[in-house]
Each structure stands twice: as structure tokens, then as C-alpha cells.
Amino acid sequence: MAFGGSLWILILYMTIFIHSLLFAWGVCYRLTRMQLPRGISCRARLLAFDFFLGYGLVLAGILEKLGICHRYSIIRVGPLFIPIKKDPKLIIKDLDFNGVPVRVYWPKTSPAGKRRGIICVHGGVGLFGSIRTTEKICRSIAHQTDSVVMCVEFRLAPEHPYPVPVQDCLTATIHFLKNAKEYGVDPSRIAIVGESSGGTFATAICQELVTREDLPRVRAQVLVYPFLQSVDFDLPSYQQYHSVPPLFRKRAIKTGLTYLTGKKINIDGILKGAHVPPVLREKCKKWISADNIPEEFKARGYVPKAPAPFSEELYEQVKRAGETMFSPLLAEDDIIRQLPETFILTCEYDVLRDDGLLYKKRLEDNGVPVTWFHVQDGFHGIMAMAGWQSIEFPSTQKCLQNVVEFLKGL
Missing domain, CATH: 1.10.287 (Helix Hairpins)
Incomplete structure (x- = not known):
């Protein structure tokens, strides 16, 4: 004893x-x-x-x-310890959409007709995050926009690496589009909202659906500081804010590649661009270049750097990063020009800022209407804190309210 x-x-x-x-x-x-x-x-x-x-x-x-x-x-x-409280103004149900768990929020007020539908995709690099972590945002959007909100509980890497998580989201989205009326939703008024990697998924889903003539067209996409390309990790925002929390440059790339491959990869060569074949780099330079970033965003410092020599070995490890479902900025113009009206939110102190700026330019160049909101004092993940008053930042609610106002206008 x-x-x-x-x-x-x-x-x-x-x-x-x-x-x-x-x-x-x-x-x-x-x-x-x-x-x-x-x-x-x-x-x-x-x-x-x-x-x-x-x-x-x-x-x-x-x-x-x-x-x-x-x-x-x-x-x-x-998140398992986050208490789920009843909401007197919402009906909340956990459902199954073709094998994918989802949570749906219905306002209890009687609608004048079919409601707007909003699909929410949470962040977490495809490695963590859940319905619970985005619960407060979903409830807030349902309340403030009087919409039916659906949130996807997709499978996570490394157990289920790319493309499983985004394919789960696509499966649930297609089910929702096909059966919108069953859930009290007008099929012509469905928008997809994604935060961080959820923004990546939302972008990829919209691109996948533009050729689906058997489905209602997505009304709009809302992309909140999304990751959109894996070609250049030395853009101005990556240089300027590589050590700004919570998304350090190395943390972003390490977790992103874990989501992609299901395993840890040495990122030293990838940081320098050695994983990008010369043919792909040449093709993408018209889309992914610091030349397409407005000069005002280079004021905090930017030094152009030549990429490292191409490594076939590195490329073989991460070659699927060049697929548009992982890097939507690489989509062809004939896909881009068919995309729906778009809202893009970027944060100044975020390594992913320039991904959003580059996509904004591509959409506008191809005639897609874009509403852009830039958070001058924002950093990556700032909107995810909405509803958690003890950790909210001054611009947290400002981000959410701009998203809400855009959705209300659809």
C-alpha cells in the first residue's frame, strides 16, 4: 500500500x-x-x-x-464539453444526408414562403473542428437571416485524408440542393458559407457544381479567410505575417499537408516552392503572383524570391495539392466565370490574406460579382470566436455582421 x-x-x-x-x-x-x-x-x-x-x-x-x-x-x-443549450426560437435536428451527419436549424417563426437555405462548413484544416465548434455561428445566422441553416459533420484527417472531408461536404450539399423543398427551403436561394478551410471546401464545392445541370444553381458563396492555393507560400502576406498567431506560416503548411496526405511531411523544400513543376508554375503565374496584389498590401514589406529548383521527390509526395479541389485558385477560367455571386472576407494580419485577394481579382476579371470586406485589425480565425464573449475580439462581431448582411440581401 x-x-x-x-x-x-x-x-x-x-x-x-x-x-x-x-x-x-x-x-x-x-x-x-x-x-x-x-x-x-x-x-x-x-x-x-x-x-x-x-x-x-x-x-x-x-x-x-x-x-x-x-x-x-x-x-x-x-468541443465535447461545449454545452448544447435549447433554443426557444429554433428547431434543431441531427440528420443524415446520404451517409453524412448534418445538423439543421429551422427558425420557429412562420415563413411567408420558402426560406433561404445556408450551408455552413466549419474550419479546422480538415483535421479538427465539428458541428459543436460552429454551433453559435450557425444559430446566429439562422436567427438574424431567418434562414434554414445546415452544418456538415464531415470526416476528418489524418484518419480520412483529402479528398474525403470535402467529398463529404459535397455529398451533403447535393442532397440539400435536391431536397431543398422538403426542408422548407427555396432551391434558388441556397448559399454556402465556409470559414478558413471551410472556405476552401465551399470554393471547391461551388466549382464542382457549376457543370451540374441536374441541380439548382448555388445562389452565392461566402468565403471567410480561405486557403486557396498551394503554389506560392512566399506571397507578401506569407512574408509579412509568417510569425503572427494563431496561423503561423509553418503551422499552416504542416497542418495543410497532414490533411492532404494523412501523414507528416518535411516542409522545408515546400516553403521554397520546390514541389511545383515548372509547367504548373508557368501556367499559374498569371493567376498566382505578387504582381496581382495591390501595392497597398506590400507596404509592410515584400521581397520577391526565386523558387528553389524543382524536386521530383517532393512533388510525388504532395502532387495532389495541385488538384482544384485542394487548391481552387488553379481552376480554369471557364469554371471561374460560371461561379455564383461571392462574398470574400480577408484579414490584414493573416498569411492567407493574399489568397483571398487573388481570388477576388480572378472572379472580378471573369465577371463574377464580388462583395469584399477587409478587416484591418483582423487575424486568422477571428470570426470563429463569435458568440464566445470571453474570447471575442473587437472585430469578431463586425466580421459576422458583414456576413449576415450579405446573406440577408440574397
């Missing part, structure tokens, strides 16, 4: 020691590697948020190395 008690005391001390080391490492690492531009509001709050995020990722990495579980399964545990 005494030995057992001593063992537990030893385990307790070891646990405290490990957490202390992690805490000290986290403080030193963040203070020496992180950039917090003065233009970001509530900088201390963002610093604290990213510290605990990084702390959790490191702890999850240790558990992965011990063979207990993969790191992303630990991050997924948190």
Missing part, C-alpha cells in the same frame, strides 16, 4: 515537472518567435489564446510520441 502511494506521488511530481517545462518552453518560444503587430486589437488576449493553443499542441505531440493517440484527437476532445 505504501509503495502504491509513493508511486502515485512520483507520477504527480513528474506530471507537475513536465507541465512546468512545457510552460517555461512555451513562454520563451512565444516571446522569441512570435510577432504581434501593433495594429491588432487586444494583443494580450491573442497572446494568451495562442499560448494555450500551442501548449495543447505540444502536449498532444508528446502523447502521440508515447503512442497513446495522434495529436489531433486530443484537440477534438475540447
Whole structure:
């Protein structure tokens, strides 16, 4: 009995020691590697948020190395503790759309006719996130726009790498379009809203559907700071904000490639562009180039760099990154010009800012109506905090309200 008690005391001390080391490492690492531009509001709050995020990722990495579980399964545990409260103004049901779990929100007020339908796709790089993490945003959109909202619970990588997550979203979207009237929705008034990687999925889905004459046309796409291309990770925003939390450049690429391949890949050569075949680079330079970024966005510093020599080995590891379902900015013009009216939200302090700017230009060049909202003090993930008052930032609700106003106009 005494030995057992001593063992537990030893385990307790070891646990405290490990957490202390992690805490000290986290403080030193963040203070020496992180950039917090003065233009970001509530900088201390963002610093604290990213510290605990990084702390959790490191702890999850240790558990992965011990063979207990993969790191992303630990991050997924948190949302399970988010309480789901009843809403007196909404009917909320968990349904199955052709094998894909979804959650649908109906306003209880009597509609004058068929309602607008909104498909919401959550972020999380295809590795984490769920219906629960976007619950407050879905409820808010349903309330404020008097729309039927459907959120997709797609399967996640690394267990189900690309293209499974986006294919799940496509399957659920097609079901919703085909059966819109059954859910009280006008088939001609369905929009797709995606945040972060959800914006990537929404973009890819809209591109996939433009040739489907058997389905109602999607009315609009709403893309909130989406990832859209894997050709150039040295655009001005990638250079300027490579160390701005929470989406550091290396973190973005590492997690994105884990979603793509289901495994970890050395990204050093990919950061320098060695994975892009010369033929593809030549084809895409008219679409993906710093020359297409307005000069005002280069003012914080930009130095053009030549890509590293092409590596066949790297290309073979990540060649599916060139598919338009992963990198929608690579779609041909005949697809782009058929896309629906678009809302794009970009944040200044976000490595993905220029992806949004480049897509905005491509859409406009091809005659697609674009509404653009740029958050001057924003960073990646700022809208995902909507409804969580303790961690909301000054521009969080501003982002959501601009999305809502666009949707109300459809």
C-alpha cells in the first residue's frame, strides 16, 4: 500500500515537472518567435489564446510520441464539453444526408414562403473542428437571416485524408440542393458559407457544381479567410505575417499537408516552392503572383524570391495539392466565370490574406460579382470566436455582421 502511494506521488511530481517545462518552453518560444503587430486589437488576449493553443499542441505531440493517440484527437476532445443549450426560437435536428451527419436549424417563426437555405462548413484544416465548434455561428445566422441553416459533420484527417472531408461536404450539399423543398427551403436561394478551410471546401464545392445541370444553381458563396492555393507560400502576406498567431506560416503548411496526405511531411523544400513543376508554375503565374496584389498590401514589406529548383521527390509526395479541389485558385477560367455571386472576407494580419485577394481579382476579371470586406485589425480565425464573449475580439462581431448582411440581401 505504501509503495502504491509513493508511486502515485512520483507520477504527480513528474506530471507537475513536465507541465512546468512545457510552460517555461512555451513562454520563451512565444516571446522569441512570435510577432504581434501593433495594429491588432487586444494583443494580450491573442497572446494568451495562442499560448494555450500551442501548449495543447505540444502536449498532444508528446502523447502521440508515447503512442497513446495522434495529436489531433486530443484537440477534438475540447468541443465535447461545449454545452448544447435549447433554443426557444429554433428547431434543431441531427440528420443524415446520404451517409453524412448534418445538423439543421429551422427558425420557429412562420415563413411567408420558402426560406433561404445556408450551408455552413466549419474550419479546422480538415483535421479538427465539428458541428459543436460552429454551433453559435450557425444559430446566429439562422436567427438574424431567418434562414434554414445546415452544418456538415464531415470526416476528418489524418484518419480520412483529402479528398474525403470535402467529398463529404459535397455529398451533403447535393442532397440539400435536391431536397431543398422538403426542408422548407427555396432551391434558388441556397448559399454556402465556409470559414478558413471551410472556405476552401465551399470554393471547391461551388466549382464542382457549376457543370451540374441536374441541380439548382448555388445562389452565392461566402468565403471567410480561405486557403486557396498551394503554389506560392512566399506571397507578401506569407512574408509579412509568417510569425503572427494563431496561423503561423509553418503551422499552416504542416497542418495543410497532414490533411492532404494523412501523414507528416518535411516542409522545408515546400516553403521554397520546390514541389511545383515548372509547367504548373508557368501556367499559374498569371493567376498566382505578387504582381496581382495591390501595392497597398506590400507596404509592410515584400521581397520577391526565386523558387528553389524543382524536386521530383517532393512533388510525388504532395502532387495532389495541385488538384482544384485542394487548391481552387488553379481552376480554369471557364469554371471561374460560371461561379455564383461571392462574398470574400480577408484579414490584414493573416498569411492567407493574399489568397483571398487573388481570388477576388480572378472572379472580378471573369465577371463574377464580388462583395469584399477587409478587416484591418483582423487575424486568422477571428470570426470563429463569435458568440464566445470571453474570447471575442473587437472585430469578431463586425466580421459576422458583414456576413449576415450579405446573406440577408440574397
